[in-house]
Amino acid sequence: MTDYPALHMLIAGEKVTGGGRDTEEVINPATEEVLGTLPHATSDDLDRALDAAQSGFREWRSTSADKRATILTNAANLIRERKEDIAGWLTREQGKPLGDGRGEAMYSANLLEFYAQEAKRTYGRTLVRGEGSRVEVQYHPVGPVAGFAPWNFPAINVMRKIGGALAAGCSVIVKPSEETPAAGIALVQALLDAGVPGGAVQCVFGVPSNVSEHLLASPIIRKLTFTGSTPVGKHLAKLAADDLKITTMELGGHGPVLVFDDCDVDKAVKTMAGNKYRNAGQVCVSPIRFLIEESIFEQFRDSFVERAEKVRVGNGLEDGTDMGPMANARGRENIQKLIANAKEAGANLLTGGEVIGNQGFFHQPTVLSEVPTSADIMNNEPFGPVAILNPMSGEDAMIEEANRLPYGLAAYAWTDDAARRRRLAAEVEAGMLAINGGSVSTVDAPFGGVKWSGYGSEDGREGVMACMVPKTIHES
Structure with a gap:
């Protein structure tokens, strides 16, 4: 080098x-x-x-x-x-x-x-x-x-x-x-x-x-x-x-992740936690709003938080670093404002939420839960290492929330129900949908979005x- x-x-x-x-x-x-x-x-x-x-x-x-x-x-x-x-x-x-x-x-x-x-x-x-x-x-x-x-x-x-x-x-x-x-x-x-x-x-x-x-x-x-x-x-x-x-x-995007109770929860958590904190969340197709069926919400939440807390943050040139700093000071400041606003709106801060150190633009991997739709972070792309975990009552409510925003870049879904996979492919408004996986980008497939x-x-x-x-x- x-x-x-x-x-x-x-x-x-x-x-x-x-x-x-x-x-x-x-x-x-x-x-x-x-x-x-x-x-x-x-x-x-x-x-x-x-x-x-x-x-x-x-x-x-x-x-x-x-x-x-x-x-x-x-x-x-x-x-x-x-x-x-x-x-x-x-x-x-x-x-x-x-x-x-x-x-x-x-x-x-x-x-x-x-x-x-x-x-x-x-x-x-x-x-x-x-x-x-x-x-x-x-x-x-x-x-x-x-x-x-x-x-x-x-x-x-x-x-x-x-x-x-x-x-x-x-x-x-x-x-x-x-x-x-x-x-x-x-x-x-x-x-x-x-x-x-x-x-x-x-x-x-x-x-x-x-x-x-x-x-x-x-x-x-x-x-x-x-x-x-x-x-x-x-x-x-x-x-x-x-x-x-x-x-x-x-x-821009605001990637929804629909997690159903018939999926492999461990695989979903492992895959999506890795995706969430990739590039410190500064990814246009980053998963942001995790919409989780109520029956598995606590299991998914606890496992996701555990993984978030194990992410090793440091200089990208150092061995063992999982997540580097945010790319600039303004992005980190924006994340701090969004987290504070979400807490004021009634969200639970499960882990993270703070800047790291006094040199470089490092920020803790963060998890929020039960975030109301009135919070700014539920409506504006955070572009940082923050995941939102919300319990949902079922498929109809999850699809409605996934489509609520004017954005439609990438979306993700986890389910073993073949008929449901077809319904999601038809009804989720996104340019790209990953089902039971975390990748929406390959050189031979189109990459792009719909709506805003x-x-x-x-x-x-x-x-x-x-x-x-x-x-x-x-x-x-």
Whole structure:
């Protein structure tokens, strides 16, 4: 593992450093030390990136699908070769355990490799007509894409912005989070090293609102893809609407977990407690509201609390750490406010609830129970290491509560009843539902939500097709 790298942007294939530009410091959330200084793009930098994206699009779309696939596969292999460096940088800037950082780097490589093969499968179709006429449906890359990625998964979220677009033949300008830049820079560099043209994949940074407004005001950009909060997503969707740009929005969630009395309780607790405290709960698909049938509530509650109290919190670079710090001070402050509000509303604090130490942004794994729906945490995504355990009277009440909020990203259910599994699949309002398991993300399946959790999908063939537009040719 190497030291944290010098930070830069990648515009038209060139490294762009400070040079009198505005900068900001990148902070290690475990130690609060300054890791590096990140340059911000000027208006001229962004205009240069736009011009490069336009020419890069022409070059990359004319590259054969086989050659694009080979280049993207080679980039995936480079990411695998560099995974130790990427994981170490990612852990330093985001806080998660080093093993999770390795897993994130590998998932990014696997996703890119999947997209590489999908580059060769953007099939159209021919509709047969009489008297020698026909109708042909073709799919073409939409054009230059602007992608905005958050800090919680600095590699995966960036790859989701890049991979499908490049497979489709689009060029991409990606803005990773300024709080976690190194992992995203490393992915873009791997793509450039593998042979992607400098104008086809670029990386910029700056004040988020300034960068987004500048890029989305340009007619060069034809698609926006964003992962982040619902309020910011709504704002960006409005900006994109001014030019009728295509958008993919992966926004906030408030994951319900429906636990029925016919399930394997021990397995459900083990799986979902691990999911809850993964990445300190800073996961858009994190399980939040545990809706547990009354007959097994005490058993589930006691076992879950026991597991929460065994989570080892520490620096992600240290062996044995299960959960690192929260990524920033504002997230920890928000969690403290939500816990206090829940207690005032009548919730029971079963374990945790406090910050840890006076250095770094550490917070105890926390469990609340019997939380009324009036509490803020029952209605707003906490994005932190807090689980809510509430007893429920039965299936109808559980589904009603699961669907109560305007969010619909990920949901989870635990039941051995086959008929109930089919009902849940039909009735739970979510873009992704895991039944008797904790994973809702694989490289070959679409990832996305409904309602206020957004629209459009990444991953799977859908992630490529979301960057393409149909064209119908009628021949007589």
